Each structure stands twice: as C-alpha cells, then as structure tokens.
Amino acid sequence: MKIHPASPLRLLILSLFLILILAACASTTSAPAASDNESTAAPAAPPAQSAPATDALPEFCGDASQLAAELHFFNWADYMDEDIMAQFEEACGVKVTQDIYSSNEDLIAKLQAGNSGYDLVIPSDYAVQILINADLLHPLDMANIPNVANIDPNLMGMYYDPENVYSIPYQWGTTGIAYNVTAYPDGVDSWAAIFDPAQVCEQKGFASMLDDERESIGATLKYLGYSYNDTDPDHQAQARDTLLAQKECLAGYNSDNYNQTLASEEVMIAHAWSGGTALARSENENVKFVIPKEGGTIWMDNMTIPADAPNIYTAEIFINYLLSPEIGAQLSNYTYYFTPNLAAQPLLDPDYHALLESGGMLVDDAVRARLEWIKRDESSIIFSDTWTAVKAR
Amino acid sequence: MTQRRKALLAFLLGPGAGWLLLFFLLPGALVIVYSILTRKDGGGVLWIVDFSSYVKLFSPTDGAVINDFMVIFARSLWWAALTSFVCLLIGYPLAYFIALQPAHVRSTYLFLVLIPFWTNFLVRTYAWKFILNNNGLLNTLLQDWGFERIAIINTPTAVLIGLVYGSLPFMVLPLYASIEKLDFDLVEAAQDLGANYLGVFRRIILPLTAPGIGAGIVLVFIPVTGQYIVPTILGGGKVAMLGNLLAQQFGPALNWPFGSAISVIFMLLLMSAVVFYLRSENRDGEAGL
Amino acid sequence: MNERQTPGNRFLRWGKRLLWANMIFSFLFLYLPIVILVAFSFNDSKLGARWVGFTTQWYVSMAQSEAILTAMENSLIVAFVSTIIATILGTMTAMAMERFRFPFQRTYDGILYLPVIIPDIVMAVSLLAFFSLLLGGANDLLGLSGNAALRPGLVTVIIAHVAFNISFVAIVVRTSLGELDPGLEEAAQDLGANEWTTFRRVTLPLIMPGILGGALLAFTLSLDDFVITFFTTGPGGTTLPIEVFGRIRRAISPEINAISTVMLLVSMILVIVSQLVQRRTVALSSSPVKESQ
Numbered sequence: 001m002k003i004h005p006a007s008p009l010r011l012l013i014l015s016l017f018l019i020l021i022l023a024a025c026a027s028t029t030s031a032p033a034a035s036d037n038e039s040t041a042a043p044a045a046p047p048a049q050s051a052p053a054t055d056a057l058p059e060f061c062g063d064a065s066q067l068a069a070e071l072h073f074f075n076w077a078d079y080m081d082e083d084i085m086a087q088f089e090e091a092c093g094v095k096v097t098q099d100i101y102s103s104n105e106d107l108i109a110k111l112q113a114g115n116s117g118y119d120l121v122i123p124s125d126y127a128v129q130i131l132i133n134a135d136l137l138h139p140l141d142m143a144n145i146p147n148v149a150n151i152d153p154n155l156m157g158m159y160y161d162p163e164n165v166y167s168i169p170y171q172w173g174t175t176g177i178a179y180n181v182t183a184y185p186d187g188v189d190s191w192a193a194i195f196d197p198a199q200v201c202e203q204k205g206f207a208s209m210l211d212d213e214r215e216s217i218g219a220t221l222k223y224l225g226y227s228y229n230d231t232d233p234d235h236q237a238q239a240r241d242t243l244l245a246q247k248e249c250l251a252g253y254n255s256d257n258y259n260q261t262l263a264s265e266e267v268m269i270a271h272a273w274s275g276g277t278a279l280a281r282s283e284n285e286n287v288k289f290v291i292p293k294e295g296g297t298i299w300m301d302n303m304t305i306p307a308d309a310p311n312i313y314t315a316e317i318f319i320n321y322l323l324s325p326e327i328g329a330q331l332s333n334y335t336y337y338f339t340p341n342l343a344a345q346p347l348l349d350p351d352y353h354a355l356l357e358s359g360g361m362l363v364d365d366a367v368r369a370r371l372e373w374i375k376r377d378e379s380s381i382i383f384s385d386t387w388t389a390v391k392a393r
Numbered sequence: 394m395t396q397r398r399k400a401l402l403a404f405l406l407g408p409g410a411g412w413l414l415l416f417f418l419l420p421g422a423l424v425i426v427y428s429i430l431t432r433k434d435g436g437g438v439l440w441i442v443d444f445s446s447y448v449k450l451f452s453p454t455d456g457a458v459i460n461d462f463m464v465i466f467a468r469s470l471w472w473a474a475l476t477s478f479v480c481l482l483i484g485y486p487l488a489y490f491i492a493l494q495p496a497h498v499r500s501t502y503l504f505l506v507l508i509p510f511w512t513n514f515l516v517r518t519y520a521w522k523f524i525l526n527n528n529g530l531l532n533t534l535l536q537d538w539g540f541e542r543i544a545i546i547n548t549p550t551a552v553l554i555g556l557v558y559g560s561l562p563f564m565v566l567p568l569y570a571s572i573e574k575l576d577f578d579l580v581e582a583a584q585d586l587g588a589n590y591l592g593v594f595r596r597i598i599l600p601l602t603a604p605g606i607g608a609g610i611v612l613v614f615i616p617v618t619g620q621y622i623v624p625t626i627l628g629g630g631k632v633a634m635l636g637n638l639l640a641q642q643f644g645p646a647l648n649w650p651f652g653s654a655i656s657v658i659f660m661l662l663l664m665s666a667v668v669f670y671l672r673s674e675n676r677d678g679e680a681g682l
Numbered sequence: 683m684n685e686r687q688t689p690g691n692r693f694l695r696w697g698k699r700l701l702w703a704n705m706i707f708s709f710l711f712l713y714l715p716i717v718i719l720v721a722f723s724f725n726d727s728k729l730g731a732r733w734v735g736f737t738t739q740w741y742v743s744m745a746q747s748e749a750i751l752t753a754m755e756n757s758l759i760v761a762f763v764s765t766i767i768a769t770i771l772g773t774m775t776a777m778a779m780e781r782f783r784f785p786f787q788r789t790y791d792g793i794l795y796l797p798v799i800i801p802d803i804v805m806a807v808s809l810l811a812f813f814s815l816l817l818g819g820a821n822d823l824l825g826l827s828g829n830a831a832l833r834p835g836l837v838t839v840i841i842a843h844v845a846f847n848i849s850f851v852a853i854v855v856r857t858s859l860g861e862l863d864p865g866l867e868e869a870a871q872d873l874g875a876n877e878w879t880t881f882r883r884v885t886l887p888l889i890m891p892g893i894l895g896g897a898l899l900a901f902t903l904s905l906d907d908f909v910i911t912f913f914t915t916g917p918g919g920t921t922l923p924i925e926v927f928g929r930i931r932r933a934i935s936p937e938i939n940a941i942s943t944v945m946l947l948v949s950m951i952l953v954i955v956s957q958l959v960q961r962r963t964v965a966l967s968s969s970p971v972k973e974s975q
Contacts, residue, residue: 072917077928100928105644113814117833117917130435252547252629310829384646391633392461402782409775416845420808486704509716511949512942514906520715566895574861608857619801656804663799
C-alpha cells in the first residue's frame with residue numbers, strides 16, 4: 001500500500017510560501033509599520049533620535065532635535081482620524097502608530113503591567129484618577145503645550161485631576177436616552193419610558209440598555225431618585241429589582257453597536273451615549289436624544305502620558321497639535337463627540353452642528369445642571385454584584 | 394528502559410513540556426496565588442493573604458443558597474452540554490461522510506469545513522445577527538413572502554445556533570481523525586455475518602470511534618463554558634455566562650482575586666471531569682485496537 | 683457487496699442518503715453567513731438588509747487603510763509561526779505520551795488538558811503579569827530603557843499562542859496515534875529500521891491526517907484569538923480580531939466584510955493549490971490505494 005507522505009507536507013510548505021508572498025506584498029505597502037512589528041521585542045530597536053534634520057519644520061512641530069522617530073498612541077476605537085496622524089507625520093516626520101483598546105480596565109491592566117511602550121493614552125475620567133493614584137502617569141509640561149489655553153475653562157479642573165497636572169480633555173459626551181420619533185412622536189422626557197414596565201413593554205423586543213454596570217445601574221438609581229454613585233445596599237437592591245422587571249421586555253444589553261440598531265430601527269428606544277446617537281442620527285434622522293429630567297451622566301476622555309513612556313516630548317508636541325483649532329475641529333467632525341476646544345468650535349462642520357442641535361444632543365446650562373460624573377471608590381464593588389444578579393436571574 | 398529510549402523520550406517530551414512549564418504553568422500558578430490575595434483598588438493585587446474571594450464565591454446572595462455565581466456556572470455547563478450534543482448529532486455523520494470519500498478528496502472536504510472559520514469570529518457572529526435580526530435577512534424575506542416576522546434574535550435559540558456554528562469544526566476534526574482509522578473490513582465482516590447496519594454501528598463503529606467522540610466533546614464542551622461573545626451578541630447579553638462573569642471581574646469590577654478564585658474553582662471542576670474521562674478511556678482504550 | 687434486499691441493505695441505502703443530506707445541510711449551514719458576508723461586502727450601503735447596488739469601494743478603502751493591512755499581516759505571521767511550532771511540539775508530545783511509559787504520566791496527561799480548560803481571559807491576564815515580570819527583569823538586567831527596552835509584541839503573542847495550541851494539537855494527534863496498530867512499528871523495527879526511520883516511513887504517513895487536523899485547528903485558533911492576543915501584544919502588534927473588534931463598535935461597515943472576504947479568498951487559494959498538489963501526487967504513484975483507507 002503506497003502512501004504519499006510528502007504531499008501534505010508539500011502542501012504546508014506551499015501554503016507557507018503563498019502566505020509569505022502575500023504578506024510581503026502587504027508589507028511593501030505598509031513598510032514603516034512592518035518594521036515596527038518585526039523589531040518590537042528585539043533589543044536592537046531603532047534609536048530614538050534620527051529626527052529630520054531640516055530646519056523647514058512648521059512651528060507646531062517644536063524642537064526638531066528632541067523629536068522622536070515614532071509615537072505610539074493607544075486609543076479607543078474610531079476615536080482618531082487616520083488623516084490627522086498622517087498629516088502630523090508629513091509635517092514633522094514623526095510616524096504615529098495607533099493601537100486600540102475597548103475599555104478603561106483593559107488600558108489600566110496594560111499600564112499597570114508596566115513597560116507597555118505607549119506614549120499617549122486616552123483614559124476616561126475615573127480611570128485618570130485610578131492611574132494617578134497608582135503613579136502611572138507622567139506630569140505634563142505645559143510649556144510644550146501652549147494650545148491648552150484653547151480648552152473650555154469649564155472643562156478644566158475636574159474632580160479627578162483638579163490642577164490638570166496629568167491630563168487634558170480630549171473629547172467628552174453625555175449619556176441619556178436615544179429614541180425614534182416614529183415610535184415616540186411626543187418625545188421622551190423621563191427614564192420611566194425605559195424603566196417602567198408598562199411603558200417599555202410597548203416596545204417589547206425593541207428596547208436596549210447599555211451593557212455597562214455603572215451606566216445602567218446608575219441610570220436606574222437616578223430614575224429612583226438617587227445618585228449615580230449611590231452604594232447603599234437597599235438602594236442597590238431596589239435598582240436590581242427595577243432592572244429585573246424591565247429585562248423581560250428588553251431586546252438586550254448593547255454597548256457596542258446600538259448606533260446601528262437605532263439607525264436600522266432594530267431598536268426604537270435605547271440607553272445610549274451621545275456620540276453613538278449622533279452617528280445613528282446621521283444615518284437615520286428619526287433618531288433623537290434626550291437627557292431625561294431625572295438626569296444623565298457627563299463623561300470625559302483625556303490625553304495623558306504614561307509614566308514610563310519612551311517619547312515624552314514628542315507626545316507633548318502631538319497633544320499640542322491636537323489642541324490646535326483646525327485639528328480639534330477635524331477630530332470632532334470624525335468622532336461625532338463633543339470637543340472641549342473652544343477655538344475649534346466655530347470650525348466644526350455646520351451640518352454636524354445642526355444635527356446635534358436638532359437631535360437634542362447639545363448641552364446648555366439647564367441640561368448641564370442635571371448631569372452627574374460617574375465616580376469610583378472601594379465601595380463601588382457593590383455595582384458588580386448587583387449587575388451579576390441582574391444578569392444571572 | 395534503555396538509555397537510548399530515555400534519551401528519545403527526553404527529546405520528544407522536553408521541548409513541549411518546557412514550553413508549557415514556562416509559559417503556561419508558571420503564569421497559571423500566578424493566578425492560583427492571586428486568588429488568595431487581596432484586591433487592590435484600581436486593579437491588581439496586594440500581597441496580603443485573604444480568602445474572602447472564596448468565601449464570597451460560596452456565600453448566599455440575597456438569602457439564596459444557590460447564589461448567582463452557581464447559577465451562572467450551572468447555566469454555562471448546561472449550554473456546553475447542549476452545544477456538544479447538537480454538534481455531535483451534526484458532526485458525526487459529516488465526519489463519517491468525509492471518511493468514506495476517496496483519499497484525495499478528503500482533505501478538500503476538511504478544508505471546506507474549516508474555511509468559514511478563517512474569517513473573523515466576531516464578523517461571523519454578526520453575520521448571524523444580520524440574518525436573524527428583527528429586520529434582518531430572514532425576517533425581510535419572510536415579510537416579502539407575506540409571513541409574520543419571527544423573533545429569533547436575542548433568544549436562547551439564536552445563542553444555540555451561534556454556539557453550534559462556532560464549535561462544529563472542533564467536533565468534526567477529532568471525529569474524522571478517529572473514523573478515518575476505522576478498518577472497514579471489520580464492518581464488512583460483520584455484515585457478512587448477518588448483522589444489520591444498526592447493529593454494526595452500535596457494536597463496532599461506535600465503540601471504535603469513541604476516542605474521537607470523547608476528544609470532540611472535550612474540545613467543544615470546554616471552550617463553550619467560557620464563551621461570552623455569542624451570548625452577548627446573539628442573546629442580547631441578557632443571560633450571563635461564565636465568560637461574562639470573568640470578563641466583568643477582570644474588567645469593570647477590577648477584582649482580580651475574585652476573578653482568579655472563580656477560575657480556580659471552575660478549572661478544578663472541569664479537571665475532575667477530564668480526569669474521569671481519561672480514567673475511563675484508559676480502561677477501554679486497549680479493546681479498541 | 684451483494685444487492686440482497688435485506689433489512690441491512692435497506693438501512694445501508696437510507697444511511698447513505700442521510701449522510702448525503704446531512705452533509706449538504708451542514709455545508710449550507712456553515713456557508714450561509716459566509717455567502718451573506720461576501721455578498722454584502724459589495725453592497726452600496728452601510729446598513730440594512732436590502733441590496734442597494736454593487737460597489738467595490740469598500741475593498742478600495744480597506745486596501746488603503748494601513749491599520750487593516752498591518753493587522754492582517756500580523757495575524758497571518760502569528761498564525762503561521764505559532765502553528766508550525768505548536769504542531770511540531772504537539773506531535774512530539776503526542777508520540778511521547780502514546781509510545782512511552784514514564785512516571786507521573788497520568789499527571790502530565792491532566793496537565794496537557796489545562797490549556798484547553800482554562801478560560802481565555804484567565805490565561806491572558808496571567809500571561810500579561812508574567813511577561814511584565816519577565817521583560818521588566820530582563821530590561822533591568824541588561825540595562826535597557828526607553829525605545830531600546832524589551833517590550834511585549836508579536837513575539838510574546840506567538841509564545842502565548844504556541845502555549846495553548848500545543849495541547850490542542852496533541853489531543854488530535856493522540857486520537858490518530860491511539861488507533862494505530864503498534865504492530866506495524868514493531869514489525870518495521872524487527873526488520874532493522876531505527877526509530878527515526880520507523881517514524882518517518884511508517885508512523886508519520888499514517889498519522890498525517892491527525893497532524894494535519896491538529897495543525898488546521900491550531901491555525902484557526904490562532905487566527906481568531908482575541909483576548910489572549912490583546913493582553914500579550916504591544917505597540918504595532920494589532921492583529922485582525924483586535925482591529926475588527928474595535929471597528930465593529932462604530933459601524934459594521936462593509937469594510938469589515940471586505941477584509942473577511944479577502945481572508946477567505948486567501949484560504950480558498952490554499953485549498954485549490956493543495957488539491958492540485960495532491961492530485962499530482964496521486965497520479966504519479968502507480969500503486970492502487972485502498973478505497974476506504
């Protein structure tokens with residue numbers, strides 16, 4: 001009985017060649033990125049100097065002799081326009097590479113492990129506080145970031161970094177209810193629309209909540225008249241029961257693509273972030289947003305530099321670049337979230353601004369007054385237990 | 394054992410064992426150690442021994458002795474069992490069919506089974522959501538043909554479809570490896586002796602392919618218990634599974650010791666099941682040859 | 683086989699029909715989402731279940747996105763390298779477990795199952811902690827810092843993937859080995875072959891299906907891994923699952939379908955090539971091959 005020992009082996013080898021050829025083609029179109037990958041764990045990495053020797057660099061590129069060859073950016077998904085990074089590279093000769101994370105805790109875990117290699121990270125409000133307490137952030141040298149003056153003073157000095165030693169606002173937003181006017185012609189003004197079983201069950205299977213323990217339990221607490229950060233066991237128990245009563249009529253818990261489900265009318269009412277709702281509205285103008293009368297959350301993502309970042313000066317220059325009016329506007333036009341940059345606001349895309357306005361997403365003083373920050377401390381752990389109970393039963 | 398054989402054994406076993414020891418057991422031991430340490434606010438651990446994680450795992454929640462964590466465990470095991478069963482139902486005949494094909498065609502079939510899984514898992518799951526959505530492909534077609542919409546998304550059925558879909562190759566491959574080795578002369582001999590096909594299947598084929606069935610069940614059951622993407626996307630995240638619980642503890646809850654404790658207990662449970670499976674296999678294994 | 687109309691043969695015919703029916707149903711089931719995926723990668727609309735029009739714009743924008751190309755390249759490199767290493771180590775381990783007896787073998791058997799049992803996120807977090815200790819210590823020892831410091835990256839990802847794939851390969855190969863008649867190998871050795879020759883000419887060809895199966899499994903697992911990869915990678919080490927996971931939040935844009943379709947095409951090319959290779963090998967050998975072996 002003659003077997004063919006060579007053929008599967010040959011197959012493997014052939015496939016290897018094929019893939020290597022394809023990979024080589026891909027790498028020639030993205031050569032700078034390829035060299036990053038190959039040399040990440042090798043000690044002989046490219047030196048940090050080698051900035052372009054030309055004196056013709058624009059002023060915003062800072063001191064060319066201190067610029068690094070590359071900048072490692074760790075950010076949320078779709079939170080940075082690739083064009084902005086390309087523009088910076090073209091002007092200043094610094095290659096900006098971006099990696100993605102999808103939760104603050106993932107970011108915290110990576111920074112705590114140390115030696116992450118990132119120069120610029122974008123934690124949310126409470127995460128900044130955690131990182132500061134753990135000594136994981138590098139103070140910012142504001143002498144390199146004069147554009148910080150463009151930031152709205154009302155958004156500086158937040159509770160997690162009162163002197164803005166470590167952080168500068170990046171984008172911010174709110175959390176409330178997104179709804180479809182065809183199902184709610186008179187609009188929505190209270191959390192009851194989604195928590196009162198009588199009301200939400202009218203949209204049975206077409207309602208969703210965020211899959212986020214702090215936001216969802218917090219919203220329930222707000223509906224019940226308490227604070228987003230209330231850790232009293234009795235109040236938590238009430239919140240749990242409310243959520244369990246609502247669960248039956250929900251389509252589900254969705255933090256990932258509620259903008260899609262809203263736009264495609266797979267869902268008619270959703271607990272949502274303002275940016276996602278704006279995205280949904282840009283695809284389907286029946287989608288509107290409201291911060292209910294009981295209140296909602298305000299949150300802010302911030303630019304910070306890890307304590308062990310290899311290219312601190314370059315990171316500060318890049319931060320300064322992002323704070324310029326044109327780039328600030330370009331950024332928000334892309335992300336659909338709010339810019340903290342006052343100088344950028346006049347430069348925002350007018351259609352985008354109109355969309356926010358007609359969609360009920362803009363924040364005036366009245367709205368601002370009923371927004372709350374989500375805060376964490378040791379007692380916050382009760383939220384996890386409540387959430388486990390809601391999901392388990 | 395001769396010196397030569399000892400050297401051969403060392404050569405065969407050494408590299409794999411070394412790799413596992415360094416990059417799997419050591420980190421794993423870290424987890425066991427973490428489970429008896431104290432939670433550090435903001436993630437990570439404080440090096441102070443503390444068994445409260447284990448206490449919490451077995452304490453009643455809201456007066457219920459069967460606490461939420463046990464419910465989630467049990468549910469995950471149930472889903473794993475159900476998925477394994479359905480995968481076996483579909484996968485065994487498929488593997489059998491492939492093994493019956495001429496030799497040069499078999500690997501094509503195997504590749505065809507695997508190719509869908511070389512697209513991204515998340516994308517495939519969202520493709521199913523796209524099909525099963527209330528306004529998805531299935532319902533759009535049904536409505537066009539004058540039928541009512543069926544609400545299949547965000548139900549246990551959708552979750553089962555997703556889980557089976559994601560596990561099928563892990564059942565088919567080991568089954569195929571086992572069935573392929575079957576000596577069909579034995580089958581013919583039995584039939585010549587008068588056995589009907591059912592008898593042949595029950596008394597010859599099934600026992601001889603039992604190792605493949607066992608391996609397939611192990612490769613499906615265990616990963617499914619830790620699954621959380623499919624229940625989240627196709628089930629609406631309404632039902633927490635073990636994977637969700639772990640992701641929550643290592644994530645938003647920033648409670649590494651508790652997450653580690655859950656992992657330790659979970660792995661102990663599964664290990665005992667595996668040990669049981671191995672013991673029973675060793676006893677019947679010889680008869681198969 | 684005679685064509686007697688015995689109950690057995692009627693079962694046989696129905697059995698064969700059922701097998702065919704199940705096979706067709708299985709492949710329809712397996713490929714339905716894939717067909718949809720591919721079809722809608724050409725759809726001229728960002729969402730909705732309706733076909734709007736044909737366009738290749740998503741492929742264009744995908745090909746222009748450096749992030750996607752880098753991610754694809756990284757995924758393939760990691761999958762290939764880790765599969766090759768894991769297959770070799772896994773097969774060696776399987777041989778050791780099935781052809782030798784040594785103390786604590788049962789214990790090691792159990793240990794081999796651990797990577798299969800352990801939840802992804804636990805392994806991910808433990809490796810994150812472990813690598814940080816390891817690399818941090820190495821950096822201190824060698825005095826490296828800043829851009830020259832050792833950091834997590836594709837190498838640590840590959841190490842992690844091999845670590846969990848060894849077990850999967852070993853399980854599948856052992857299934858194949860376990861059913862092999864050791865008499866064949868004994869006969870070869872009695873005839874004077876040493877261990878290596880026996881392995882190369884008797885064992886290896888016979889367990890090739892198992893090895894191939896194990897390798898395919900390892901490749902698939904590596905390509906699709908998200909959690910472990912995320913926690914063990916470093917700057918510039920984004921793989922496709924991580925990239926897709928990030929993008930899917932904003933929009934399940936057809937771009938993602940386009941990426942998946944391209945990966946699919948690559949796999950299909952592999953299949954066609956392998957088929958051609960195998961046909962040639964079959965044609966070249968003139969000895970008859972037993973039908974069902």
